[in-house]
Amino acid sequence: MSDENRHIAFICSKGDLDMAYPALVMGWAALGNGIDVTIFFTFWGMDIINKKRQKRLELSPIGKTSMKMSMMGLPTGNLGIPNIMSVIPGMTAFTSWFMKKKIEEVHAPPVDEYLQMLVDAGANLYACKMSVDMFGHTMDTYVDGVKDIVTAGDFMDMTDGAQIIFI
């Protein structure tokens, strides 16, 4: 093993419920294996660190071609959720509820608890300056554990030699 500790950096750009989990799962695994973890939240991904949004991430049924009705126990084979049904009020709430149930079934914690675990284990979280300016956020918008608001250039400096994963 080299003297330099292995370092993985995630760029979280999506705020959908299902897109919050990849960095949480892999980041937690990395920390458990003694790997340094940095997470840069940008654009919609900032919902994952936003106090008001973090517990309310959703999954829309629109455009989720892999989400089949058979996942809900219906004998419908490869049939997806018909797009027309997505206009029904409550459909996004329903698919979000369903995904949360699936996540719970594998004993994965909710997003807020999971992220806190990563922070407690030493992950470094940063918010993207351009997105912060665009959305009019401040550090108060974010949960504790977010260290700073940084530019893309700062991110490049702090991830010198790291493996970078864009989500």
Add this chain to the structure above:
Amino acid sequence: MSLLETVALNDEGFMTNPDEWTKELAMEIARGEGIAELTEDHWKIIEFCRANAESSGAAPTLRQITKGTGISTKELFALYPKGPAKKVAKISGLGKPEGCV
């Protein structure tokens, strides 16, 4: 002579027979992993892992450890720095934890 030479290990250095484990062996493995002394809290985690493995057949994940022992994530990472997942399992004489959380 090292106690580790007397037990069966796999390629990654995990013990393959948990019955060969002893407290003295745990202390030796811990020193090898950079933990000079095993405190009461270290033992609490090790005992939980061994009991869990005995009932489930596999080493517990980190979240199962924090939930099961009441030891926080922060404390767990302070007790077993730089990669508690493998370190705890190794010191407890178990295989690699199965599961992602």
